[in-house]
Amino acid sequence: MPEQFVIGVDLGGTKILTALANREGHVLAEQKIPTEAAKGQQHVVAQIVQSVEQVRKKAGVKPEQVPALALGAPGPLDSCKGIIHFAPNLAWHDLPIRQVLERRLSIPVLLDNDANLAALGEHVYGAGRGEDNMVYITVSTGIGGGLIFGGRLYRGFADVAGEIGHMTVFPDGPLCGCGNRGCLEALASGTAIARDARELAACGRGAQILAAAGGDAAGITAVTVAAAAAAGDNTAESIIARAARYLGIGIANIINLLNPSLVVLGGGVMDIGEPVWQNLRTEVQARTLEEAGKSARLAAAELGGRAGVMGAIALAQRCAFGVMDNQTWK
Amino acid sequence: MPEQFVIGVDLGGTKILTALANREGHVLAEQKIPTEAAKGQQHVVAQIVQSVEQVRKKAGVKPEQVPALALGAPGPLDSCKGIIHFAPNLAWHDLPIRQVLERRLSIPVLLDNDANLAALGEHVYGAGRGEDNMVYITVSTGIGGGLIFGGRLYRGFADVAGEIGHMTVFPDGPLCGCGNRGCLEALASGTAIARDARELAACGRGAQILAAAGGDAAGITAVTVAAAAAAGDNTAESIIARAARYLGIGIANIINLLNPSLVVLGGGVMDIGEPVWQNLRTEVQARTLEEAGKSARLAAAELGGRAGVMGAIALAQRCAFGVMDNQTWK
Numbered sequence: 168m169p170e171q172f173v174i175g176v177d178l179g180g181t182k183i184l185t186a187l188a189n190r191e192g193h194v195l196a197e198q199k200i201p202t203e204a205a206k207g208q209q210h211v212v213a214q215i216v217q218s219v220e221q222v223r224k225k226a227g228v229k230p231e232q233v234p235a236l237a238l239g240a241p242g243p244l245d246s247c248k249g250i251i252h253f254a255p256n257l258a259w260h261d262l263p264i265r266q267v268l269e270r271r272l273s274i275p276v277l278l279d280n281d282a283n284l285a286a287l288g289e290h291v292y293g294a295g296r297g298e299d300n301m302v303y304i305t306v307s308t309g310i311g312g313g314l315i316f317g318g319r320l321y322r323g324f325a326d327v328a329g330e331i332g333h334m335t336v337f338p339d340g341p342l343c344g345c346g347n348r349g350c351l352e353a354l355a356s357g358t359a360i361a362r363d364a365r366e367l368a369a370c371g372r373g374a375q376i377l378a379a380a381g382g383d384a385a386g387i388t389a390v391t392v393a394a395a396a397a398a399g400d401n402t403a404e405s406i407i408a409r410a411a412r413y414l415g416i417g418i419a420n421i422i423n424l425l426n427p428s429l430v431v432l433g434g435g436v437m438d439i440g441e442p443v444w445q446n447l448r449t450e451v452q453a454r455t456l457e458e459a460g461k462s463a464r465l466a467a468a469e470l471g472g473r474a475g476v477m478g479a480i481a482l483a484q485r486c487a488f489g490v491m492d493n494q495t496w497k
Numbered sequence: 498m499p500e501q502f503v504i505g506v507d508l509g510g511t512k513i514l515t516a517l518a519n520r521e522g523h524v525l526a527e528q529k530i531p532t533e534a535a536k537g538q539q540h541v542v543a544q545i546v547q548s549v550e551q552v553r554k555k556a557g558v559k560p561e562q563v564p565a566l567a568l569g570a571p572g573p574l575d576s577c578k579g580i581i582h583f584a585p586n587l588a589w590h591d592l593p594i595r596q597v598l599e600r601r602l603s604i605p606v607l608l609d610n611d612a613n614l615a616a617l618g619e620h621v622y623g624a625g626r627g628e629d630n631m632v633y634i635t636v637s638t639g640i641g642g643g644l645i646f647g648g649r650l651y652r653g654f655a656d657v658a659g660e661i662g663h664m665t666v667f668p669d670g671p672l673c674g675c676g677n678r679g680c681l682e683a684l685a686s687g688t689a690i691a692r693d694a695r696e697l698a699a700c701g702r703g704a705q706i707l708a709a710a711g712g713d714a715a716g717i718t719a720v721t722v723a724a725a726a727a728a729g730d731n732t733a734e735s736i737i738a739r740a741a742r743y744l745g746i747g748i749a750n751i752i753n754l755l756n757p758s759l760v761v762l763g764g765g766v767m768d769i770g771e772p773v774w775q776n777l778r779t780e781v782q783a784r785t786l787e788e789a790g791k792s793a794r795l796a797a798a799e800l801g802g803r804a805g806v807m808g809a810i811a812l813a814q815r816c817a818f819g820v821m822d823n824q825t826w827k
Contacts, residue, residue: 243788300654314755316646323756324630325792330753333786335746338667347784416665420750423660425644426653454677456663458573462655 172228173487174219174236174274175479177281178211180204180256184476185218187226187233190488192292192480196225204257211257212264216271230273235483237277238264239284239475246326249278277486279320281475282329286313287320288478289431293469298429302421303468304331306414307434309344310352314425320482332356336416354413357389357436363406364392375400393439404442411443415450422455422463433468502558503817504549504566504604505809507611508541510534510586514806515548517556517563520818522622522810526555534587541587542594546601560603565813567607568594569614569805576656579608607816609650611805612659616643617650618808619761623799628759632751633798634661636744637764639674640682644755650812662686666746684743687719687766693736694722705730723769734772741773745780752785752793763798 170189177184179202186197198218203210219236223229242254249265265276286295286303295301295315304312310332314321322328332352333345340349341359353359367373368384376395380386395403418430437443444465452460470477500519507514509532516527528548533540549566553559572584579595595606616625616633625631629648635641640662644651652658662682663675670679671689683689697703698714705725710716725733748760767773774795782790800807 316651321646321755323789323792324758325756325788327786327788327792328754328756330756330786330789333753333784334750335784336665336668338743338746345786413668416668420664421754423663424658424751424754425651426655426658426660428654454663454665456657456660456675458655458657459653459660462653462657 169229169232171487172226172233173480173483174222174233175284175476175481175483176215176219176236176238177284177475177479178202178215178238178240179281179475180241180254183211183214183218184473185215185222186476186480187222187228188480188484190484192477192484194480196222197476198222198225202257208257208259208262212267212271215268219268219272219274233274234487235277236268236272236274237279237284237479237483237486238268239279239281239479240264241281243327244278244280246277246279246322249276251278275486277482279479279482280313280322280326280329282311283313283320283322284478284482285433285470285474286315286329286431286478287481288470288474288476289433289468290315290318290478291481292477293474294431294466295429298427300425300427301429301431302331302425302427303431303433303474304418305434305468306356306432306436308356308358310356310417310434331417331421334417334420336413336420351413351417355410355417355436357434360389360392360406360410360436361387363409364403367402367406373400373402373406376403389436389439393442396439396442407439407442408446410436411446412450414443415447416454418447418465419451419454422451422459426459426462428462428464430463430465431468432465433471433474437467499559499562501817502556502563503810503813504552504563505614505806505811505813506545506549506566506568507614507805507809508532508545508568508570509611509805510571510584513541513544513548514803515545515552516806516810517552517558518810518814520814522807522814524810526552527806528552528555532587538587538589538592542597542601545598549598549602549604563604564817565607566598566602566604567609567614567809567813567816568598569609569611569809570594571611573657574608574610576607576609576652579606581608605816607812609809609812610643610652610656610659612641613643613650613652614808614812615763615800615804616645616659616761616808617811618800618804618806619763619798620645620648620808621811622807623804624761624796625759628757630755630757631759631761632661632755632757633761633763633804634748635764635798636686636762636766638687640686640747640764661747661751664747664750666743666750681743681747685740685747685766687764690719690722690736690740690766691717693739694733697732697736703730703732703736706733719766719769723772726769726772737769737772738776740766741776742780744773745777746784748777748795749781749784752781752789756789756792758792759794759796761796761798763801763804767797
């Protein structure tokens with residue numbers, strides 16, 4: 168039998184990352200292109216097809232040598248049926264992407280949520296190697312995550328588990344995009360940090376944040392707040408500390424509920440560094456029960472923007488070459 | 498081969514419930530005795546031994562016909578090694594209960610957390626039959642729970658998963674027994690309801706609650722608050738509504754995070770009835786994401802005080818006669 172390979176695709180609102188790996192997960196070809204969402208659904212599908220063909224040809228691999236391709240996509244989807252129900256940034260509705268891609272590529276296609284695949288990527292190839300009970304959290308413009316239980320991805324009943332960002336941690340807190348109040352995402356995401364800073368700027372506070380944003384309050388982002396904090400601005404520091412403390416509350420809740428051995432934290436807000444990690448650790452320590460707190464290490468994600476595509480490769484490997492069956496619970 | 502049976506024991510601070518069942522889980526003999534905790538550890542162990550011997554003899558079964566006995570116990574324990582680390586109501590420390598019981602009974606012994614076994618009991622024999630992704634919550638003097646993922650009990654890394662009661666839902670809320678502030682248990686347990694009512698009574702409010710407690714504020718319990726609410730007392734109604742809303746927040750958080758198909762709710766506070774269920778449902782509906790909210794049915798526990806012993810029977814069955822391997826996730 169000729170050598171076999173797998174392909175992973177991470178479809179995002181801004182970029183499509185495609186990689187081809189051998190049986191062992193060693194990446195042989197990779198391509199990153201901007202998602203041309205404005206050109207419509209058919210165009211983006213064609214971009215995916217072209218990207219897959221290109222990495223395949225670059226690696227000198229035939230379609231029949233690829234027993235599985237896994238695609239990570241945003242938004243509510245049906246991993247079983249291979250349908251993307253809704254992808255907000257792409258304006259897609261109920262697209263049977265598996266069927267479409269299989270017809271065009273002649274390769275079996277798996278579909279999963281992008282946050283799930285990022286969790287699997289960190290579990291198999293990143294900070295979570297060897298950790299069978301881990302939680303992955305990405306803190307960026309939004310807050311999302313994925314759950315690994317017994318070495319496997321836990322998807323829940325309807326494929327929507329892992330919505331860490333929509334945990335209420337302050338019942339009458341700020342309004343969230345989901346319509347609820349006081350979600351973790353509304354208190355600790357990059358978007359929340361920027362909103363807090365803009366509100367303070369409108370009250371005449373946070374002059375250094377405003378300066379870091381070039382004097383335009385509309386230009387304030389989590390990055391400009393972080394820059395002002397790094398320059399010693401107290402207002403910026405307190406905005407970041409507050410967000411990090413809420414993040415710590417959310418993480419402590421997860422640790423008490425799920426008793427993981429590891430929580431992997433990624434995304435732009437974590438890249439702010441010590442001001443986030445320190446405040447977060449303090450809150451986690453204060454709010455976890457003794458045994459659960461001792462069990463859970465916190466670690467920075469290792470794969471950055473490649474977590475999703477590496478998770479897609481891991482999922483395709485598991486499908487094509489068998490699942491590692493290492494469960495310890497009954 | 499002669500017919501085989503299993504035995505389940507639910508060891509609580511106030512009672513020991515022991516049952517013997519056949520291979521299919523049909524209970525043939527059962528015994529409930531008060532836990533004489535004040536007489537010390539050795540005495541309680543002797544009570545367990547005697548209780549097991551009695552149900553066994555009552556059913557006419559020999560020790561060699563019992564391939565597994567499962568014991569549910571409170572407090573931090575090591576299910577793998579069979580050691581109870583700490584049982585507060587029994588004043589036990591690091592008792593190797595499995596070894597002790599196996600020597601005395603000549604039956605293989607399994608140990609697990611009482612809330613875990615109650616969850617498994619409701620899953621196999623109660624409200625959770627056929628639901629592979631379910632969460633069990635008991636709302637009583639404390640708030641505890643257990644998690645069933647893929648049809649199996651999820652224990653976490655160090656056997657302490659399921660601490661639903663110590664989820665922070667109001668960061669600067671009332672002090673909890675664990676030392677943290679704003680835990681669900683400090684806001685929505687029977688203890689929290691009674692504390693709120695006593696505080697109001699101390700301010701001269703809640704006359705009907707005080708009357709229901711025989712005029713003594715120290716005698717106020719969740720039951721007296723529920724009685725006053727049922728009699729139309731506004732103060733009592735609002736105390737219960739507030740607790741139920743926090744309970745709804747905690748449940749919504751769990752639904753968003755874990756996407757179960759079912760949340761089973763048991764314990765004395767749930768028995769208060771509609772005032773609790775109605776406020777809780779409203780909050781769950783308001784705070785769950787669409788897909789996760791649609792997935793998750795809320796149901797009353799069916800087994801009451803027998804959930805733990807039936808879970809012990811289910812665990813012993815799985816150990817002795819094989820695990821139902823019905824996982825759907827990879």
